[in-house]
Amino acid sequence: MKTAVITFPASNCNRDAAMALEKVTGRPAQMIWHRETEIPSDIDFVVLPGGFSYGDYLRCGAIASRSPIVKDLVAKAEKGLPIAGFCNGFQVLTESGLLPGALLRNKQLNFVCRPQKLTIENGNTRYTSQYAGLKEVIFPIAHHDGNYYADDATLNQLEKEGRVVFRYAGNPNGSARDIAGIVNEGGNVFGMMPHPERAIDPVHGGTDGLGLFKSIIESI
Amino acid sequence: MKALVYVGLKPGVLDPQGRAIARSLNDLGFDEVTGAFQGKVIELNLSGDDKDHAKARVTEMCEKLLANTVIESYRIEIED
Amino acid sequence: MKALVYVGLKPGVLDPQGRAIARSLNDLGFDEVTGAFQGKVIELNLSGDDKDHAKARVTEMCEKLLANTVIESYRIEIED
Amino acid sequence: MAKKKSEITPEIVAEHGLTPEEYEIILDRVGREPNLTELGIFSVMWSEHCSYKSSRRHLGKFLTKGKRVIQGPGENAGVIDIDDGDAIIFKMESHNHPSYIEPYQGAATGVGGIMRDVFTMGARPIALMNALRFGEPDHWKTRQLVKGVVAGIGGYGNCVGVPTVGGETNFHKGYNGNILVNAMCVGLADADNVFYSAAKGVGNPIFYVGSKTGRDGIHGATMASAEFDDDSEEKRPTVQVGDPFTEKLLIEACLELMATDAIIAIQDMGAAGLTSSSIEMADKGGVGIQLNLDKVPQREPNMTAYEMMLSESQERMLMVIKPGKEKLAYEIFEKWELDVALIGKTTDTGRLVLKHNRKKVCDIPIAPLADDAPNLDRPYVIPAGQPVLSHSEVWETQDYNDALVRIMSHPNIASKRWIWEQYDRHVMADTVDSSQSGGDAAIVRIHGKNKAVAITTDCTPRYCYADPYEGGKQCVAETWRNLTAVGADPIAITDCLNFGNPERPDIMGQFVGCIEGMNEACRAFAYPVVSGNVSLYNETNGVAIPPTPAVGGVGLIPDLEHFATLKGAQEGDTLVLIGETEGWLGASIYLSVINSREEGAPPPVDLEVEKRNGDYVRSLIRGRRVHAVHDCSDGGLAVTACEMAFGSNIGMQLSRSNDIPTHAWLFGEDQGRYLLAVEEHSVNPVISTAHSKGIPAQVVGKVGGNRIIADGAFDVTLEGLREKHEAWLPALMNKTDA
Numbered sequence A: 001m002k003t004a005v006i007t008f009p010a011s012n013c014n015r016d017a018a019m020a021l022e023k024v025t026g027r028p029a030q031m032i033w034h035r036e037t038e039i040p041s042d043i044d045f046v047v048l049p050g051g052f053s054y055g056d057y058l059r060c061g062a063i064a065s066r067s068p069i070v071k072d073l074v075a076k077a078e079k080g081l082p083i084a085g086f087c088n089g090f091q092v093l094t095e096s097g098l099l100p101g102a103l104l105r106n107k108q109l110n111f112v113c114r115p116q117k118l119t120i121e122n123g124n125t126r127y128t129s130q131y132a133g134l135k136e137v138i139f140p141i142a143h144h145d146g147n148y149y150a151d152d153a154t155l156n157q158l159e160k161e162g163r164v165v166f167r168y169a170g171n172p173n174g175s176a177r178d179i180a181g182i183v184n185e186g187g188n189v190f191g192m193m194p195h196p197e198r199a200i201d202p203v204h205g206g207t208d209g210l211g212l213f214k215s216i217i218e219s220i
Numbered sequence B, C: 001m002k003a004l005v006y007v008g009l010k011p012g013v014l015d016p017q018g019r020a021i022a023r024s025l026n027d028l029g030f031d032e033v034t035g036a037f038q039g040k041v042i043e044l045n046l047s048g049d050d051k052d053h054a055k056a057r058v059t060e061m062c063e064k065l066l067a068n069t070v071i072e073s074y075r076i077e078i079e080d
Numbered sequence D: 001m002a003k004k005k006s007e008i009t010p011e012i013v014a015e016h017g018l019t020p021e022e023y024e025i026i027l028d029r030v031g032r033e034p035n036l037t038e039l040g041i042f043s044v045m046w047s048e049h050c051s052y053k054s055s056r057r058h059l060g061k062f063l064t065k066g067k068r069v070i071q072g073p074g075e076n077a078g079v080i081d082i083d084d085g086d087a088i089i090f091k092m093e094s095h096n097h098p099s100y101i102e103p104y105q106g107a108a109t110g111v112g113g114i115m116r117d118v119f120t121m122g123a124r125p126i127a128l129m130n131a132l133r134f135g136e137p138d139h140w141k142t143r144q145l146v147k148g149v150v151a152g153i154g155g156y157g158n159c160v161g162v163p164t165v166g167g168e169t170n171f172h173k174g175y176n177g178n179i180l181v182n183a184m185c186v187g188l189a190d191a192d193n194v195f196y197s198a199a200k201g202v203g204n205p206i207f208y209v210g211s212k213t214g215r216d217g218i219h220g221a222t223m224a225s226a227e228f229d230d231d232s233e234e235k236r237p238t239v240q241v242g243d244p245f246t247e248k249l250l251i252e253a254c255l256e257l258m259a260t261d262a263i264i265a266i267q268d269m270g271a272a273g274l275t276s277s278s279i280e281m282a283d284k285g286g287v288g289i290q291l292n293l294d295k296v297p298q299r300e301p302n303m304t305a306y307e308m309m310l311s312e313s314q315e316r317m318l319m320v321i322k323p324g325k326e327k328l329a330y331e332i333f334e335k336w337e338l339d340v341a342l343i344g345k346t347t348d349t350g351r352l353v354l355k356h357n358r359k360k361v362c363d364i365p366i367a368p369l370a371d372d373a374p375n376l377d378r379p380y381v382i383p384a385g386q387p388v389l390s391h392s393e394v395w396e397t398q399d400y401n402d403a404l405v406r407i408m409s410h411p412n413i414a415s416k417r418w419i420w421e422q423y424d425r426h427v428m429a430d431t432v433d434s435s436q437s438g439g440d441a442a443i444v445r446i447h448g449k450n451k452a453v454a455i456t457t458d459c460t461p462r463y464c465y466a467d468p469y470e471g472g473k474q475c476v477a478e479t480w481r482n483l484t485a486v487g488a489d490p491i492a493i494t495d496c497l498n499f500g501n502p503e504r505p506d507i508m509g510q511f512v513g514c515i516e517g518m519n520e521a522c523r524a525f526a527y528p529v530v531s532g533n534v535s536l537y538n539e540t541n542g543v544a545i546p547p548t549p550a551v552g553g554v555g556l557i558p559d560l561e562h563f564a565t566l567k568g569a570q571e572g573d574t575l576v577l578i579g580e581t582e583g584w585l586g587a588s589i590y591l592s593v594i595n596s597r598e599e600g601a602p603p604p605v606d607l608e609v610e611k612r613n614g615d616y617v618r619s620l621i622r623g624r625r626v627h628a629v630h631d632c633s634d635g636g637l638a639v640t641a642c643e644m645a646f647g648s649n650i651g652m653q654l655s656r657s658n659d660i661p662t663h664a665w666l667f668g669e670d671q672g673r674y675l676l677a678v679e680e681h682s683v684n685p686v687i688s689t690a691h692s693k694g695i696p697a698q699v700v701g702k703v704g705g706n707r708i709i710a711d712g713a714f715d716v717t718l719e720g721l722r723e724k725h726e727a728w729l730p731a732l733m734n735k736t737d738a
């Protein structure tokens, strides 16, 4: 089992993500610089970490999504490589078209950092299977632009296909239909604004994030 | 040459910043404000002097980076 | 009536956003881009029909809220 | 040929904040009339901000050594040893004046600047703190300032990805015209890989790295040393803009280069930019420096030598590289997409020589810039202390429910959630969750290890105002107590001394009094000062701020299995109070909120008692004798109990254990006290051991239910009170001006 974390200029949860992966797989994750053009073929799971790639300038995730490595990421996603983006990583995934929709400025306009209760909407995805019927988890959120937007047709399709994986219990940012995390059609690409990688150790105040990492690793 | 690119949210996409601006202006006593929308202007300095070519290139820049067409629309002006 | 307010950084003030955009465009192969600057446009819907009065009021809005005159300058256009 | 007319008029000298006597010294040291660039360099180096001319002789009194001190004051930040080859590097700094003028950018660049002071020394920043003081909540400027400052701190720290784990926020009319924005950064380094600023060796290349130089902030250092008046608006264009994105790249690039052995010396460009960084490095290394300003990366065309030397553009570093390592340096900085340039070299001349447009534009000796900087002995009068107020001189409320609600929702006690929820508190995934947001000290784990640092900032300006000496002692003691309350060994402090105009003997008296009080506490606790900053002239139209010597304390938790916070109280626990309660109401929150009076002597701190009580509490935490701990400070026992109840989410019932008047019992601010939630079977041992050591300890109540009750005084629901406590700040911030 080999995992990797992609680092963009001003990614800042890359180490957090790597720690979570190491905790679950028992092996250090490989760090891949955004200028590289290829994800090594033996990598089984890729995380796009949180942070402020390119300072969030222009639009969050926009400049990072045009990085050389993302081209290869898109190609490998189509072939089924599991890829997860958290926070800024989710923004990169929507900006690169791997996930539908976009993330707008929080409705309240302020940055918001707090523990957030989420409901698991679909416990049968590759990212939630190990929650064993658990209905609610708490992950920290920390973002300024987490307000999920997609047009109605897209939202209806997401719901119909069971691709809304997590919803906010108590919407913190104005997201459409309380959506917190979604998967692509293939079920291999997942994105969410909350930070499961910051809920893997009792020191964090909870370990609910472990289930997500275990699920995807188990599924490979 | 200079290009001005105006990027705004598409109609129908909620604009929380615009709404907050309108509300604050009303609160400050500017009752005549009935709505506000916030967009971006990106000014580009360009080498070369073929305006038509520049327009085509800037359009490409918008599609590739400057605008997210899921939520935004754009308009381009080329100046000397 | 409609007012368009353009707000940009004053000359000489660091524009990190503009720099990042120019760099990214160069990376994407748009070598003709020699500089980029990002500003805001705020579009206001206004009741009333006295343009001069509107202009004066919008100027006041800029000074009070829309622009941070320490680092930003603004320009106003009034349309019908 | 006619003699050239003097370029430097007395007016120009005065505009540069130099006295005629100081100018005479410059003429003597340079041996001729300086040109404008040279004058500018002297002026910033001799400004209050860079030379500490009013404060230097008093700062020299501080205890600065200790067995864990690797580097005390004198470098960019202080360095302490926390065992296992780890070092903690930290400092606090003010950005008061810029934040008043442009709150977002002023606060943001304050955070950026303090982080650079820390990573310059080889540390990865791991935590940020901020100590904020604003004017009255309903003053017309306050809301806009709070909003901007908080957004700026969050905007910068969140983007760089360093958690902002704590701080403090006060409101008082004394800050209406001068807010205080003090930021602290703590970093983690290898103890044997700390970097210093001495540019030792001749002929070594000097690298400039980071953002390009623009015209921003020119005269920032002199502005920071100037009193405000009604024309301050004019000074606006000098405000600098921060770019946290570049800062993040700078951190990663510098740490990457530091992991090689390429760097001889490194220094951030802070106040007075290229001038102070190059001169400090040369002066400490005992060398000269030659720079070619044409090589400096510039943001704007036609910049003059004067502008380049005085610019305070942010996110820039200067370093001396080992010859032969130039290529490596270029490679790393270019990888991180930073501007980098070789702009000069060290020389054996002892002089600062600048070339611009192929002309020599500056050639002055370096030593006098540091050695001959003014070191003033300003006259001072330490204010006479206020009289001690007796219980009967303080009006007792007839409605304790109302009093409690008013105090818990008072600006200085109410929840600051609206602020700290805008800060990313967990990025880096080492913040001990239960420690932040309302706790006594934030706890940040040392990455990959099972130990942690505890961090707090404290200051009680109303005590300092009433009695600078006692107030100064109390600030240091409170940080020591807060670190102890989480189970840490307090190690060292940094400070940010914010005062009014030092040319006034009464203000200078506050300054000296506070320092002497602080220092006495430092010595009593063997708790040295390892870094700090002074901010004077916080005064508008002759009205000075209350004396505000903010203290940042750092402690070590050797084993993360043994710490405490205020969050662990459980149903059925007994509340035990450690320390003596006399019911001190002078200069208290109760007096100010319920009596609308700000007077009386502040509570004295008996340093020996403080130490004894604290050492005992720490031993209880380490021995797992307690579920929750909270120190008693602002608002006394009642406020302490409420905060513990909120944190633990459970009710509390306080019962009388003495016969002092009710208001003094509940709201007295006697020092050296801790409230503990203790499991029933531990109560007797905890109390009897305390008594055997001569430490006052008594049962003061029970934990449980969903009400907050004090016998014969108040009885309110936990949820109702919490709502009031939480509502105040959001209500203020969501209000708009009429």
Ligand SMILES: Nc1ncnc2c1ncn2[C@@H]1O[C@H](COP(=O)(O)OP(=O)(O)O)[C@@H](O)[C@H]1O
Binding pocket: D049, D050, D059, D062, D072, D073, D074, D075, D076, D077, D078, D091, D093, D117, D270, D271, D495, D496, D497, D529, D530, D531, D532, D533, D534
């Ligand atoms: N109040 C203080 N207490 C202790 N040390 C101080 C104090 N004020 C300044 N210092 C020390 O003096 C030196 C110079 O400080 P400063 O000019 O703020 O540095 P910089 O400009 O690099 O940020 C630093 O080593 C700082 O720690």
Ligand SMILES: [Mg+2]
Binding pocket: D076, D116, D117, D268, D270
């Ligand atoms: Mg420094």
